[in-house]
Amino acid sequence: MKEMMIQQVMTAPHKIEFNEVPVPEVKPGQVLVQIKRIGVCGSDIHVFHGQHPYTSYPVTQGxxxxxxxxALGENVTGVEVGQKVTIEPQVYCGECYPCTHGKYNLCENLKVMGFQTTGTASEYVAVDASKVTPLPDNMTYDEGAMIEPLAVAVHACRRPGDVKGMKVAVLGAGPIGILIAQTLKAFGAAEVMVTDVSDYRLELAKECGADYIYNTKNVDFGKAVVECFGADKADIIYDCAGNDITMNQAIQNARKGSVIILVAVYAGMANVDLAKLNDSELDLNTSMMYRHEDYVDAIRFVGEGKIQLKPLMSKHFAFKDYLAAYDYIENNRETTMKVLVDVDPSND
Structure with missing residues (x-):
């Protein structure tokens, strides 16, 4: 085992350094993980631009x-040295009302690795064993790094209850939108429509199993819903874009008494038609991160072939090219879905 390792640090917006630091000590109840892959998500990009409201600098991302x-600390069971794993990045207090009622994803003191506390962008990370979830031997490290965003989708698809047989519209064909569309089908939804303003992303959604795709630059959302689902419209509408345009599309065109679920992080204060929301007695719901059972189902769905992850993998970058990964995303916004950083490019 090496004594020293390389760690990424974002010192300020648009600035990344790599420092040599000691490999962390493995305390009792902890697991030392050799990091293989890290995915870059939209929240990471907000940090890169200095626009994340709950992240200060310096911060190690991931x-x-x-x-x-x-390596394993004392008293650790359930995992073995050499086993493939992913890490659940929530750090919660375990004492507040949400934590003591099974909703630790809503912890009053929640911290997330890579934002309010040290992330995984290091050659090695020591974490509590409770945060380590084993991956199947036949799952690739690339797929393993995408279990976290897939768990976001799984949790969102649980929010309305049983979706089996339902007709669902998903607004936004980014990575989360496409993962939600696939997860809805995995949970038994009858038909899923995906909308966006990018033909490239819509075609990717179709490739990943969406039943219908519509570019709302060219087709009115309300007409598209009726064309797909008939006069009864959608049972559920997911907003995976998170802006006034998509939320108002959902509110104005939802079937009275139906459900809207906001998954995307809304940028700024909303200006939406709450009078229409009230008049239609719509349930406006939200979804926040995930819990362990969402990781378990995410891994199961990939293993059963119900979720395609590879089409969403856009490009790989070496660990020391972390900054170049952000530049690539910035210059290829429409066609970039998931960029992966290879902390250790090997697959063993």
Missing amino acids: HEVSGKVA
Whole structure:
């Protein structure tokens, strides 16, 4: 085992350094993970631009991650050295009302690795064993790094209850929108429509199993809903874009008494038609991160072939090219879905 390792640090917006630091000590109840892959998500990009309201600098990033168990602390069971794993990045207090009622994803003191506390962008990370979830041997490290965003989708698809047989519209064909569309089908939804303003992303959604795709630059959303689902419209509408345009599309065109679920992080204060929301007695719901059972189902769905992850993998970058990864995303916004950073490019 090496004594020193390389760690990424974002010192300020648009600035990344790599420091040599000691490999962390593995305390009792902890697991030392050799990091293999890290995914870059929209929240990371907000940090890169200095626009994340709950992140200060310096910060070591990385919360979408896969790796291999390198060492075990005392009293750790359930994982073995050499096993593939992912890490659940929530750090919660375990004492507040949400935590003591099974909703630790809503912890009053929640911190997330890579934002309010140290992330996984290091060659090795020591974490509590409770945050380590084993991956199947036949799952790739690339897929393992995408279990976290897939768990976001799984949790969102649980929010309305049983979706089996339902007709659902998903607004926004980014990575989360496409993962939600696939997860809805995995949970038994009858038909899923996906909308966006990018033909490239819509075609990718179609490739990943969406039943209908519409570019709302060219087609009115309300007409598209009726064309797909008939006069009864959608049972559920997911907003995975998170802006006034998509939320108002949902409110104005939802069937009275139906459900809207906001998944995207809304940028700024909303200016939406709450009078229409009230008049239609719509349930406006939200979804926040995930819990362990969402990781378990995410891994199961990939293993059963119900979720395609590879079409969403856009490009790989070496660990020391972290800054170049952000530049690539910035210059290829429409066609970039998921960029992966290879902390250790090997697959063993």
